[in-house]
Amino acid sequence: MGKEEAGGYPSLIEDSGLASTPARAQVLEILANSQSPLTAREIHATLARTQAVDRTTVYRSLDVFVEAGLAERITSGDRAFRYGMGRRSLHARHPHFFCRQCGDMECLSAGAVELRMEDFVRTFAGLVERVEVRMDGICKNCLRRGGAGK
């Protein structure tokens, strides 16, 4: 699934100035292979199927990845952050959809929405580092099995 060039995730991690460890490489691989952004809990659950890693290590790996731009922290409509590949990992920015019924989040194509903000950024007194566009609603699965009821 995830195509990786020579060296794979370890070298991607090292190219960002971080030490590569088995746990970190696996966390990044899980992120890279996912169609949708994942919670730390989901990442840990996947990881734990093959090796025993503490959840703290997952949290800390994600933190350093986000700091280094390797991963992106995405807010959702619920109380848990999601993580996806970051811009430093050949990943284009794109909006997301959050289903308030089942809690699933999906990546939308980068061109799904057109966002123009250059004029604003130019005149804004603060520093804009990133933008998040998220649509909330009911996903098609939840629509099929039961309507938009809370």
Place this chain on the structure above:
Amino acid sequence: MGKEEAGGYPSLIEDSGLASTPARAQVLEILANSQSPLTAREIHATLARTQAVDRTTVYRSLDVFVEAGLAERITSGDRAFRYGMGRRSLHARHPHFFCRQCGDMECLSAGAVELRMEDFVRTFAGLVERVEVRMDGICKNCLRRGGAGK
């Protein structure tokens, strides 16, 4: 500061099919008078200056307001939701800016960004109920006193 027509917040609440109580009216008034979206904690702190209300009541008031469209729940870059006036309270949708340094959130003018998503919404299999646009970065105050260092 907050201009209110005859009846004020109590009737605004009742017009949404909810019972108006002193606590609810005050929560809504605090929201209406704020320049920026507030956390439940901030609302409770403000409220507590004039009367003893349990934080649970604040949470529950906000829940029913959001459900009724009187208030809007907004995600930020940190772990706490913010609340602002909702669309059913004569409030236009607009983007927000979140400062990752001081945690302050500010409302941006509705025209700050141009967002085109009709084409997407028309062809999307799910139901899109709302959209959130949030910029993250460093606010001008934090820029002045110390740069963008974390």
Place this chain on the structure above:
DNA sequence: TGACCGATGCAACCAAGTTGCATAGATTGC
């Protein structure tokens, strides 16, 4: 008047994430 219903308070609980500290494993200096 009395049954009812919803809003509130309060305590317990929960989920997500963070922190302190000890250890193990790798890296560096010599």
Place this chain on the structure above:
DNA sequence: GCAATCTATGCAACTTGGTTGCATCGGTCA
């Protein structure tokens, strides 16, 4: 090669933001 030095990890305790169960209280209505 060996010791001094990081640093990633594990594990437990803690924090924060929010939710839930349950008892009570105050209106509304037959």
